[in-house]
Amino acid sequence: MEHLLQTLPQVLIDGLTLGAVYAIIALGYTMVYGILELINFAHGEIFMTGAFIGTAILLAMTGLGWISVLPGVVTLVLILLITSMATGFLGMGIERIAYRPLRKATKLITLITAIGVSFLLQDIVRFITELSRGNFIVNTPSIFPGNFNLQTSSISSVFGDVSLKTSFLVVLIVAIILMVGLEIFVNKTRWGMAMRAVAQDPDTASLMSINVNKVISITFFVGSALGGATGVLFAVHYGTIDPYIGFILGLKAFTAAVLGGIGNIRGAMVGGLLLGVLEMFAAANLSLLTSGVFGAEYKDVFAFSILIIVLIFKPEGLFGKAVVEKV
Secondary structure, eight states, X not given: OHHHHHHHHHHHHHHHHHHXXXXXXXXXXXXXXXXXXXXXXXXXXXXXXXXXXXXXXXXXXXXXXXXXXSOHHHHHHHHHHHHHHHHHHHHHHHIIIIIGGGTTSOHHHHHHHHHHHHHHHHHHHHHHHHHXXXXXXXXXXXXXXXXXXXXXXXXTTTSOOEEEEHHHHHHHHHHHHHHXXXXXXXXXXXXXXXXXXXXXXXXXXXXXXXXXXXXXXXXXXXXXXXXXXXXXXXXXXXXXXXXXXXXXXXXXXXXXXXXXXXXXXXXXXHHHHHHHHHHHHHHHHHHHHTTTSSOGGGHHHHHHHHHHHHHHHOTTOTTOSOOGGGO
């Protein structure tokens, strides 16, 4: 019990950071599913592409000496804007070329197409990276270097000291801004209203002068822009990326969306944060809880076991199945 309490603050910090990444990626899954009932498994690779685009911009700025002139926050905002636009248009292009011609096809065909697009993006990014750098594993220059320890002073006998990376606060704040911004966009804007109308009944929405194709394109743009921005945050915080990070992270983000309730925006947010904290808790304490039988490498099993238990007793997820008010 003492060990659990000592690791709890660090688990919460690391879990919230990872959970914020899961949550924003999960938003892309849940937005597309809410309208098309399509599991866009290429979304993880859009996240990965965003990480590489952001890193490429950051490396170029470092080579030109701009990184030492511009404040870190300004640099991050600039990279986020450029990357979000690039991945947003990438998502629109994927929808137009790969998904729209199959809109009347069975769900299995579109699912297979999404998996194919996922592998295609992986190989394209790997080819470009190896061609330009000779290696597909890339280290991201640090914008917010250093970390600091939080001393727990009067309660140090209960909780241990916490190591806090400077980028943690940046990632968490930006993630919150993105999630709140999406919530406002979906619920308070004309395009958000159109998205909710199309999610409820696309045929009726088209009869009411809503351009369904444009709404779907906007949905892919917004979801992909968020995914690309999250890739930048991941690269900035963790420092190392490769063309395959989108696969496992995308799978876990999809799990977070299902855990919260697929098609439910707030459910995706909560599911992502919850999954991140559970995963970090398992990584820190699983060996102790099982007397060394299972180590930190089994953290994924722990997280997915929680998901299975939740879905057995509440198959629609924690926040219920997708409804129009929450799409």
